Amino acid sequence: MSDASHSRQLLGSLVAAVLIVVVAIALVTLKFGASSAAERESLEERQEQRLEAEEERREAAEERREER
Amino acid sequence: MEDVVETLTRGNVAEVKVLLASVALALGCYQLAVIAVGYGKLRVSFLAPPPAFAAHRAVGDTIALLLLCTGVMCVSVYGFEDDELVHAIAGSALLCVLAIKVSVVRRDFGLGRFLPALGLSVFALLCVTWASSAGGFLA
Numbered sequence: 001m002s003d004a005s006h007s008r009q010l011l012g013s014l015v016a017a018v019l020i021v022v023v024a025i026a027l028v029t030l031k032f033g034a035s036s037a038a039e040r041e042s043l044e045e046r047q048e049q050r051l052e053a054e055e056e057r058r059e060a061a062e063e064r065r066e067e068r
Numbered sequence: 069m070e071d072v073v074e075t076l077t078r079g080n081v082a083e084v085k086v087l088l089a090s091v092a093l094a095l096g097c098y099q100l101a102v103i104a105v106g107y108g109k110l111r112v113s114f115l116a117p118p119p120a121f122a123a124h125r126a127v128g129d130t131i132a133l134l135l136l137c138t139g140v141m142c143v144s145v146y147g148f149e150d151d152e153l154v155h156a157i158a159g160s161a162l163l164c165v166l167a168i169k170v171s172v173v174r175r176d177f178g179l180g181r182f183l184p185a186l187g188l189s190v191f192a193l194l195c196v197t198w199a200s201s202a203g204g205f206l207a
Contacts, residue, residue, distance in 0.1 A: 006119050013115060013123030017098055017130075024094035028087045031206050041079075 069144040081145050085138055086202040092134040093198045095127055096191050139163050155200040162193035
């Protein structure tokens with residue numbers, strides 16, 4: 001086998017490996033979703049804070065009603 | 069080390085670990101096909117055994133690097149947890165067998181005939197390690 005043919009086949013095999021890597025990354029990323037764990041955590045934290053604030057407001061309103 | 073890993077992955081240690089392990093597993097499957105061509109078990113018109121061996125070696129080096137990075141991330145952040153015993157044992161065995169295989173490839177030590185068995189062991193251990201952790205994440 002000539003050197004050129006050897007190099008071409010080797011290059012083709014490596015390109016196939018790169019394509020496999022790209023597909024694997026795409027599939028795993030698709031499964032996880034685009035947002036990172038840190039982003040999800042901060043979103044959950046903001047939602048919790050919003051719920052807590054809402055609850056506090058409701059409790060304060062109830063207290064005011066009871067005082068009256 | 070844990071801080072370095074957390075910073076590098078921007079807090080997504082598990083996700084990055086799963087990604088690296090999944091890429092390694094996908095390349096591992098490709099390695100099986102390529103080495104089958106190398107040993108003449110599988111004959112295809114577009115790939116001869118010598119370039120198949122060369123590709124197997126190059127991709128194998130990449131997989132070894134991926135597995136080493138994944139192992140370092142895993143041990144530095146999670147350590148050896150009792151409830152992940154299968155994963156810890158399979159992962160440790162995987163790196164040990166991989167180290168032996170790399171040594172035999174580079175120095176031979178008269179153990180060249182065991183390379184197919186070592187390669188299959190590495191692939192089997194990679195499957196078990198992936199399934200006991202990354203598989204759960206992706207299920």
